[in-house]
Amino acid sequence: MILSPDHVTIAVADAGRAIEFFALLGFRKTHVATIDGGIPAKYMGMPNMKAQHITLALEGAESPFEIQLLEFDLPQGTDAGVHPTNLRKLGxxxxxxxxxxxxxxxxxxxxxxxxxxxxxxxxxSRKLRLFEGPEGITFELVQRDA
Structure with missing residues (x-):
């Protein structure tokens, strides 16, 4: 049923430093989007979410693999590790x-x-669906368009 890993999403405080780090491992920035509410925020269970969504693709991989970074625009004085959902914590x-x-x-x-x-x-160009795994860990199904 599972074909391969598709991507890992990591919430970071400093996307620039993270992009530089993953470039050392062969990842290249391929897509940047600003999430300011809307469908992506609702999909992730955070309808008021504001964040930068940066996609880094592993160059030369036989099967596409991505690191997707989320850099949240948090209200001033907000602790990035304290949120009502685990999807919003750093790491x-x-x-x-x-x-x-x-x-x-x-x-x-x-x-x-x-x-x-x-x-x-x-x-x-993908169909996506989030689901809950053991210990409340979030996982996702991805079906890419041909």
């Missing part, structure tokens, strides 16, 4: 698994008691 955010049929994968997980954390969303 590990979620791990995404590539699948060839997101509907079938979702049905399989739901049939086995897994909690979906979002509706399916189309974004950057």
């Amino acid at each position: 590990f955010n979620h791990l995404a698994f590539r699948v060839d049929d997101i509907e079938a994968a979702t049905a399989h997980l739901v049939a086995n008691g897994v909690t979906m954390l979002s509706d399916e969303m189309d974004y950057i």
